[in-house]
Amino acid sequence: MKIEKEQDVIPFRNRVKEYAVKIGMSLVNQTKLITAASELVRNMLKYAGGGTALIEVVSDNRNSGIRLLFEDRGPGIKDVDLAMKDGYSTGKSLGLGLPGARRLVNEFDIKSKPGEGTIVSILKWKNG
Amino acid sequence: MDRIPILRMGKFLLVTIQIDLYDRLATNLESDLIQAVNKTEARGVLIDISALSIVDSFMGRILGNIGSMAKIMDAETVVVGMQPAVAITLIELGLELKGVHTALNVEKGMDLLKDRIGEEPEETEDDENSTE
Amino acid sequence: MKQDISRLLQKKKKQLLEDWMNFQLKDAGLREDLMSNEELRTQSDELLDSLLKSLTSTNITDPQSADFEGVNEILAGISISRARQGYSPRETGTFIFSLKDAVLKTLQAELKDDPLALVDATLNMNKLMDSFGITTFETFIKGREEVILRQTDEIAEISTPVIRVWDGILALPIIGTLDSARTQIVMESLLEEIVESGSTIAILDISGVPAVDSLVAQHIIKTVAATRLMGAECIISGIRPEIAQTVVHLGIDLSNIVTKASLASALKYAFTMLKLEVKKSQREKAI
Known part of the structure; x- marks a missing residue:
């Protein structure tokens, strides 16, 4: 899904929710996943002016979950470790977006190159 | 819809957020509400977020901002009706909504506001809340 | 062949x-x-x-x-x-x-x-x-x-019963170790019950929790914070001496949480908050 303007955020959230409901994710985990997604999409819009988001359902033996992939071609993040710290922000926000999103999901992976863009991948299992 | 309606009830302002907000709508709400507090000299703001399925850091910040801004204009803010899943998520996110009071539902929120302001309720009260 | x-x-x-x-x-x-x-x-x-x-x-x-x-x-x-x-x-x-x-x-x-x-x-x-x-x-x-x-x-389901002890007061005795999965369940069932019953006070009794380390304490603090976000107050009761010792030694700050030694005193505190009074019946005198 392409995310280019603010109004795209709501349909994207709904889409994520649809998938989460489909695999039977609990309400709390749904909410956590969507909130994390919302943070990341906002970052994408704010710092990179948009990008693409990919939703996929993953499963191993008895657990299933949802993986979201966010890709942008923005300015990238200079110091990823610093960006992951609570309360750090280059913009005027609380600095909770990235670290908060990481706390809300089971797996969090971020790759960024200054000048080339940022790829964030998150995974939330159905249970836990 | 570009704006969230703000209702006036006596000395209080009542906002019910019925849809998921995108950022601009939330920012609009913030400024509208502060304008309204100024214009109506309201002493309390009650924000009902029971229909919100998501409160992320941005929305949390808006709520916090409203609380702090209202505070320096001598009005109390109560956020009511937060969904359990939303509360858990906010905690994990690390947001505590400092500066706003919280209540379970509109009725309890109204009671809280009245308590805080320390005044008798107005006659123009909503029927449901006249159990005082 | x-x-x-x-x-x-x-x-x-x-x-x-x-x-x-x-x-x-x-x-x-x-x-x-x-x-x-x-x-x-x-x-x-x-x-x-x-x-x-x-x-x-x-x-x-x-x-x-x-x-x-x-x-x-x-x-x-x-x-x-x-x-x-x-x-x-x-x-x-x-x-x-x-x-x-x-x-x-x-x-x-x-x-x-x-x-x-x-x-x-x-x-x-x-x-x-x-x-x-x-x-x-x-x-x-x-x-x-x-x-x-x-x-x-x-x-997990059985071990987290939420009890309505009084109109507007919920009690949740926790027995056994509190890990993050358990906290999640505790939090969920507590918050849902708060909404359902419209309670404004929740008492979390941890006398059945064998040990409190910084992680468990963090879980408890989180639960209290979430309850507050919902607009209810959360009291922690059942703090045994050992727990008080470890909490202080670990340098965990529980000062902005209401803590009580026993469930009874927590209930008493809850009554005061709701402006309720428990009195001995006067009937005997009347007769």
Whole structure:
């Protein structure tokens, strides 16, 4: 899904929710996943002016979950470790977006190159 | 819809957020509400977020901002009706909504506001809340 | 030569089944209390049937062949149901390994004039049956794991009862260790109950929590914070001396949480918050 303007955020959230409901994710985990997604999409819009988001359902033996992939071609993040710290922000926000999103999901992976863009991948299992 | 309606009830302002907000709508709400507090000299703001399925850091910040801004204009803010899943998520996110009071539902929120302001309720009260 | 084996076994099917049944019945681990002989016979028959049908001269050397999917499926079904019924691994294993005995016995009897073919056939059948044995155990363990998983869920659910002690007051006694998964459940059920009952005070009793370390404390603080976000107050009660000691030694700050030593004092505090009073009945004096 392409995310280019603010109004795209709501349909994207709904889409994520649809998938989460489909695999039977609990309400709390749904909410956590969507909130994390919302943070990341906002970052994408704010710092990179948009990008693409990919939703996929993953499963191993008895657990299933949802993986979201966010890709942008923005300015990238200079110091990823610093960006992951609570309360750090280059913009005027609380600095909770990235670290908060990481706390809300089971797996969090971020790759960024200054000048080339940022790829964030998150995974939330159905249970836990 | 570009704006969230703000209702006036006596000395209080009542906002019910019925849809998921995108950022601009939330920012609009913030400024509208502060304008309204100024214009109506309201002493309390009650924000009902029971229909919100998501409160992320941005929305949390808006709520916090409203609380702090209202505070320096001598009005109390109560956020009511937060969904359990939303509360858990906010905690994990690390947001505590400092500066706003919280209540379970509109009725309890109204009671809280009245308590805080320390005044008798107005006659123009909503029927449901006249159990005082 | 190989062609003979599958056909030969098919011909001898009746005999094979008899032998197999005999081996199974002879075994000391037979659980007649869990399954009647008839049932056992139907199960055995079904499996043998499917095995002999799918067994051909080409796939006899290849236990991974897709032809055996049907056999594996039946076997998996049997193993899982046995795991749920409470069979021991030995009893489940005996089921498939006694078939091996039966097959080998038949082969021996039929091929005794041709030692080379016998060795060849025995080797192949051995491999095949071993592979089935592994399937059996894999599914057996899987079945057991499912049972355990379900029980864990059940325990988690039972172990977090939310009690309405008074109109507007909820109590939640926590017994056992608080890990993050448990906290999640505690939080969820507490918050949901708060909404449902419209309670404004929740008492979290941790007298049944064996130890409080910084992680557990963090979970508790989180729960309290979430309750506050909902617009309810949360009181922690049941702080034993040891817990108070560790909390202070670990430097955990619980100062912005209302803590009480016992559930009774927490309840008293809750009453004060709700402006309720508990009085001794005056009736005796009146009479």
